[in-house]
Amino acid sequence: MDTTSGTLDEALLRLHTSGPEFKGGLSNHGPMAVEAMVRNGQARTVHRWLDTYANRLEGVPSARTRITDANWREALGDSGRVTDWTAYFTDQLAERPWRELLAEWWTRLLPGIAGAATHPVIRVGHAVHSLLTVGEDAARTAEFAHALGYWAARHLLLPAAVHPTGSATPAEALAALPRIADQRVTPEKGYAQLPGTPGWLSTTESLHVPDDPEAVRAGLTALVRAATLNYADHGHGNGIMLVHAATAPNAVLRTLPALPRELWASSFAVAWAAASAITAIYAADTPRPAPDAASAAPEEVFERAVAHGNEHAIKFADTALGVAAASEDGDTRALSAALNALALIAEDD
Structure with a gap:
């Protein structure tokens, strides 16, 4: 029985209890690395690797103010609003297909690809690749929301x-x-x-x-x-x-x-x-x-x-x-x- 998708989902859910950055701005690479490991035949090593890597990570930052369709522009590129952004995209994905959301937000986020040394777009790429190749489920859709939220918060021209x-x-x-x-x-x-x-x-x-x-x-x-x-x-x-x-x-x-x-x-x-x-x-x-x-x-x-x-x-x-x-x-x-x-x-x- 193929259990690799289950390993990926378990790892993503573990990682979603941590923020997207640590030590003052280093990117949390966990979601990207575990997706690559599972896809390249190293699923058996994922949790052991994550046990060590997770020791570096920090908790999810506190939310500030709800982001809406009316006020999102003022929050774009505000790294302090990353949890607000994740909540916004999580709510959006409860109402519409992820491909539709991606198409709308890709044109808004793409000019800011330089933010956080391009880590946000890389995280989005891994999230989308898993949705396309493994399929949709709660953990992978949640990771897509986290990835988009990170990019919106770190948007930089x-x-x-x-x-x-x-x-x-x-x-x-x-x-x-x-x-x-x-x-x-x-x-x-x-x-x-x-x-x-x-x-x-x-x-x-x-x-x-x-x-x-x-x-x-x-x-x-x-x-x-x-x-x-x-x-x-x-x-x-x-x-x-x-x-x-x-x-x-x-x-x-x-x-x-x-x-x-x-x-x-x-x-x-x-x-x-x-x-x-x-x-x-x-x-x-x-x-x-x-x-x-x-x-x-x-x-x-x-x-x-x-x-x-x-x-x-x-x-x-x-x-x-x-x-x-x-x-x-x-x-x-x-x-x-x-x-x-x-x-x-x-x-x-």
Whole structure:
């Protein structure tokens, strides 16, 4: 009997007794990591991993004032209202289908993808993926409300509007990105450097974003691949933070099937802007060889990530396995990127 969905639900319900952040702004990765672990055949390790991880977490923040259809704009981006936002989306899901709610709120939340180092959109991507692949139930729908609430509370615009209108592929645009002057910064302080970084905006706008939805899906898939392989060479700039250049667009890619197709092109453009920003802030300027993965099977790489224990390593391995599965035979660079994350990220980070 398949009990993996039950394991996921039990883990999500445990995690919903904790807030979305801890220690003054670190993101609670638990819901994202356990979804990846269950989906990649590591359900048996979920509760043991969570027993350790949950020791870091803090309680759910106190509610403040009820959010309504009339006053939500004033609460957007207010991290102190995260519990109010979760309650709002929970109420909404009691009245309407989750896909309908997603379609309405995606256009409102997407411009704020940069908030909390893109963790909210990543959490939404994992929540949507489980709803699409495992199905709807109370725990997974509740996680969707928590994920949307976190994004609404941490909504943050990049300091420069990005409108990609060029002809470059994701790999070409990513390779041409400059780096900010001071990379030893928080994401917010890094974002602030982007407008003054010569060539960042023009390079970011050089990407080609097609109109055809299927071409958009292919382009977004290529972006996830390019960002994953870029980590193999440049992840030593910041082993933890650079993973989000791949995991954030991958979250958008996984959400596409649940969105109206007319929203796909804008989703690609915004996902690219986020990946570009994180790369410019945290990627090393010069490449360094990644570990050889020629003899490693994908399931072994993911098992090693779970044994390593770090939540970022687990999430990045999940993305890398998806890239590897879509790669041509013999191409192990995505798995090398995942092994690089294990080498770069300390267990206690």
